Amino acid sequence: FYIYALKQSLMFTGGIAVVLLGVRMFIGEMVPAFNGIGLRLVPGAKPALDCPILFNFAPNAVVLGFVGAFVGSLLWLTLIGRYT
Numbered sequence: 001f002y003i004y005a006l007k008q009s010l011m012f013t014g015g016i017a018v019v020l021l022g023v024r025m026f027i028g029e030m031v032p033a034f035n036g037i038g039l040r041l042v043p044g045a046k047p048a049l050d051c052p053i054l055f056n057f058a059p060n061a062v063v064l065g066f067v068g069a070f071v072g073s074l075l076w077l078t079l080i081g082r083y084t
Contacts, residue, residue, distance in 0.1 A: 030047065031047050034047040035047070
């Protein structure tokens with residue numbers, strides 16, 4: 001049981017690390033592309049990528065948001081199942 005829990009926690013941690021790396025790569029590619037397009041179409045515009053950037057600076061907020069979304073989803077599923 002303990003080994004299984006450890007294995008699952010390591011897999012989850014690895015998955016989160018891969019997602020964060022993907023977000024960093026996405027931002028690294030998106031900002032220069034936006035600047036190239038923005039200079040021609042809308043001079044002086046700045047990219048607004050606030051949600052992906054918050055992952056690195058506010059990990060507690062991300063976890064609380066995930067837990068809140070999970071609890072809210074369970075609540076709505078219960079309500080919809082009861083009244084359908």
